[in-house]
Amino acid sequence: MTELKAIIFDVDGTLANTEEAHRQAFNYAFQQEGLNWDWTVELYTKLLKVTGGKERIRYYVNDFLNEEIKQDLVVKLHESKNERYQSLVKQKLIPLRAGISRIIDEAKKANIRIAIATTTSPGNVNNLVTATMGDDALDWFDVIAAADVVPIKKPKPDVYEYVLGKMNLKAQECIALEDSYNGVVAATCINIPTLITVNNYTENDKFEGAMLVVDQLGDPDVPCKIIEGEADIPEYIDIETIKKLHKDFVKA
Numbered sequence: 443m444t445e446l447k448a449i450i451f452d453v454d455g456t457l458a459n460t461e462e463a464h465r466q467a468f469n470y471a472f473q474q475e476g477l478n479w480d481w482t483v484e485l486y487t488k489l490l491k492v493t494g495g496k497e498r499i500r501y502y503v504n505d506f507l508n509e510e511i512k513q514d515l516v517v518k519l520h521e522s523k524n525e526r527y528q529s530l531v532k533q534k535l536i537p538l539r540a541g542i543s544r545i546i547d548e549a550k551k552a553n554i555r556i557a558i559a560t561t562t563s564p565g566n567v568n569n570l571v572t573a574t575m576g577d578d579a580l581d582w583f584d585v586i587a588a589a590d591v592v593p594i595k596k597p598k599p600d601v602y603e604y605v606l607g608k609m610n611l612k613a614q615e616c617i618a619l620e621d622s623y624n625g626v627v628a629a630t631c632i633n634i635p636t637l638i639t640v641n642n643y644t645e646n647d648k649f650e651g652a653m654l655v656v657d658q659l660g661d662p663d664v665p666c667k668i669i670e671g672e673a674d675i676p677e678y679i680d681i682e683t684i685k686k687l688h689k690d691f692v693k694a
């Protein structure tokens with residue numbers, strides 16, 4: 443029997459609802475540069491199709507403005523966006539989603555290893571983790587694989603392959619916690635069982651191949667709701683529920 447040995451967390455939209463802060467920070471960076479680009483919520487939902495901030499700026503300019511953009515301007519805008527984003531994070535304006543802090547705690551107690559596989563920049567992840575979980579929290583994670591650690595971002599599986607390699611684990615010994623189409627494709631295409639918690643930017647995404655889709659992990663006073671899939675789950679998802687979901691999924 444394949445036992446659950448690790449949970450691999452996505453960051454944006456999964457640990458916290460960060461995309462709104464990214465969006466506002468992108469717009470701030472555009473203004474600072476004297477550009478009249480305005481990424482509305484509706485537009486940003488479409489732009490999220492492309493992972494990575496630099497790649498997203500290029501996608502917008504090429505496909506929405508039908509223009510070209512120089513790489514040094516992409517880099518400048520992205521740096522300015524990240525600086526603004528990280529200042530919002532450091533002000534503790536972005537809380538963890540319901541159940542994240544609890545599940546990390548429960549995983550540690552159950553000797554289930556934890557890791558991060560994300561397409562966002564390392565500085566964004568590190569600041570989010572320390573601002574929301576505390577100064578020593580970076581050490582809780584066996585691996586934090588961020589952005590350019592691999593050349594190709596999600597939906598390609600490279601960042602997940604990197605994490606599995608570093609942890610010396612097989613795909614089926616882990617579960618991925620994700621929030622988006624790009625995330626579920628990246629994890630499931632190499633057979634990592636994947637639990638989805640949606641958010642307002644991803645609630646209309648397709649999640650084919652996911653183990654289960656819920657609105658959130660929930661907490662004792664914050665019940666979770668199944669959106670896609672069938673499972674007998676309690677009011678909120680705890681580590682025992684995750685182990686059971688994993689067991690049923692890998693033996694199916």
Ligand code: XBP
Pocket residue numbers: 452453454455461464492493494495496524559560561562563566589596625
């Ligand atoms: C989601 C993303 C990221 C952020 C921006 O990452 O697509 O690109 O929107 O990040 P995750 P950067 O894998 O954590 O869901 O600007 O730092 O690239």
Ligand code: MG
Pocket residue numbers: 452453454455456620621622625
């Ligand atoms: Mg995400």
